[in-house]
Amino acid sequence: MAHRSVAQIWHTLGHADAVHGLYYLLMHGVFALWDGGETALRLPSVLAVATAAVGVALIGRMLAGPRAGVLAGLVFPLIPTVQRYAQEGRSYALVCALITWSTWLLLTAISRRGGLRWSAYTAVLLTACLLHELAVVTLLAHGATVFRSGLPRAVIRAWGVAAGCVAVGLLPLAAFSTTQAEQVHWIGFPDLWQTTRFVVAALLGLLCARVLGRTEPDAGRPVELRTLALSLLILPTVLLILLTPVRPLYVDRYVLSYTIGLALLIGAALDRIRREATRARARASALRGAVTVAAAGAALAALFPVGAYLRTPQSRQNDADAVARAVREVAHPGDGVLFMPARRRVWTLARPEAFRGLSDLALEHSPVTSNTLHGTEFTPGRIRARILTARRIVAVHDLAGQPLESDAQEVAKRETLRAHFEECESHTVTQAEITVHARPGSC
Structure with a gap:
């Protein structure tokens, strides 16, 4: 968002994230000064x-x-x-x-x-x-x-x-x-x-x-x-x-x-x-002082592992770098890629180079050209037709057990994969699931 022009940010805010508009404009200025x-x-x-x-x-x-x-x-x-x-x-x-x-x-x-x-x-x-x-x-x-x-x-x-x-x-x-x-x-x-x-x-x-x-x-x-x-x-x-x-x-x-x-x-x-x-008296003072210092030391010692953990990728719900690496490791040039639901496309925006050579089968207009956060997708029928042209697809989706989106595009993705492809391998990366699908017998 911060790397878009002011006009693009303004038009995007008309669709989404108006509450973050001032922050986006501020960061646009920061990147203009130093990228x-x-x-x-x-x-x-x-x-x-x-x-x-x-x-x-x-x-x-x-x-x-x-x-x-x-x-x-x-x-x-x-x-x-x-x-x-x-x-x-x-x-x-x-x-x-x-x-x-x-x-x-x-x-x-x-x-x-x-x-x-x-x-x-x-x-x-x-x-x-x-x-x-x-x-x-x-x-x-x-x-x-x-x-x-x-x-x-x-x-x-x-x-x-x-x-x-x-x-x-x-x-x-x-x-x-x-x-x-x-x-x-x-x-x-x-x-x-x-x-x-x-x-x-x-x-x-x-x-x-x-x-x-x-x-x-x-x-x-x-x-x-x-x-x-x-x-x-x-x-x-x-x-x-x-x-x-x-x-x-x-x-x-x-x-x-x-x-x-x-x-x-x-x-x-x-x-x-x-x-x-x-x-207090000198003896009591020394005792209380020692207790206070010990309590402060114990509190700092208890906070240290928390602070150390907060400085690791595992402390966050999603790790965009890890998602990009996982896709790069399993994908072949020319593979299709699907984001399920569409908003999971945001996981790729920080590392777009990891997805070069892959065909985003559902995407009609990119986030930037459509002035949206996640891009706009084709109609369900067009998505189904584009999926059927692929022999191998990498799906980036939520973990099993998460609520499934009910709109027609998401239903078309799930049903087409279920009917015409088989699952080859799957990898869990924080809250993302990276699954490779191929035509039957092609895994």
């Missing part, structure tokens, strides 16, 4: 997490002191979910960074007032929402913080105006994206793993909040840290989960900003434990 392949693709996410860590440290400093801020800033990039999206060429790390800095701007506007600071807060949060529209749930966390902190009526009014501007600015994109709602039909009820991760993070945050206790805001600390942090940690995720019976939308990366709240709470709690230890 560094996967490094250029991933570098904005790495820089975004680094920038977010600085923002978390400054928020922690403002609300709990310098050491708490530094600790929170160090904890943030160690959180496994943050590590994951720091590595990926997607918008979620950038959105998290913008939410971090919008939160810092909110606190600055509350403590120092001034229309320019409120304008900056509005602009940064609106940019986050335009990169991914579900970032708008951050308004719930910010609103809860503002209303629960006993702030002057003028501050509450200023935040209300800023929130209204964000909502109005996002409205055109939100309205248009509803025409592409079928793209999120794959989202179902939260699975056990996602739910467990959130529950563990929430319980850890609540435990840290209990360690902190309640503190009164002062002129230098406009809101209580645990009020802000718990709002960021819990409210956006709970809102998306509660919306599931109406429209399932909960995916943890959509609310990656919960990690900001978690890091703030852990950093402040560690600082509180350290301060309590220094106030």
Whole structure:
């Protein structure tokens, strides 16, 4: 997408992925400056997490002191979910960074007032929402913080105006994206793993909040840290989960900003434990200090294998390189290739050279020429006729047990292969299945 022209990106967004349009245009600009392949693709996410860590440290400093801020800033990039999206060429790390800095701007506007600071807060949060529209749930966390902190009526009014501007600015994109709602039909009820991760993070945050206790805001600390942090940690995720019976939308990366709240709470709690230890008697201080160091060391040791695993291809659902290699190993020049369903053609777009010499039997117009994500395919009858001209076909499809697409093109592919070909060999590559079919007796 990023290598298409601006006009091609614009026309594609009319069919699909309007919610990612700003990110595609941003990456188009990155590649125009430096076409560094996967490094250029991933570098904005790495820089975004680094920038977010600085923002978390400054928020922690403002609300709990310098050491708490530094600790929170160090904890943030160690959180496994943050590590994951720091590595990926997607918008979620950038959105998290913008939410971090919008939160810092909110606190600055509350403590120092001034229309320019409120304008900056509005602009940064609106940019986050335009990169991914579900970032708008951050308004719930910010609103809860503002209303629960006993702030002057003028501050509450200023935040209300800023929130209204964000909502109005996002409205055109939100309205248009509803025409592409079928793209999120794959989202179902939260699975056990996602739910467990959130529950563990929430319980850890609540435990840290209990360690902190309640503190009164002062002129230098406009809101209580645990009020802000718990709002960021819990409210956006709970809102998306509660919306599931109406429209399932909960995916943890959509609310990656919960990690900001978690890091703030852990950093402040560690600082509180350290301060309590220094106030105790020398012997007790040494004991508590040793326990704290041991606990921190154990936590880092536990995170190390997680971080190492996240840096392997096996940690991801799909490995486009491995799919391309598997096809190259089993395919012969002149073989046909079928993608079942058609959207699995996306697995080939990163390594098109691996598919040269193969005939895409169902493809009528390529993704670029058709201004689509996956290309457009022939009619069912034409697909059947083209399959019957081949003696050997490599099928790239989902693993057995996955729901089968019911549209006529996909049915034609499956039935023609079943009736006129036999399966020669099959290889599983992460979530892809590479199967070679040939005419009976030709394997």
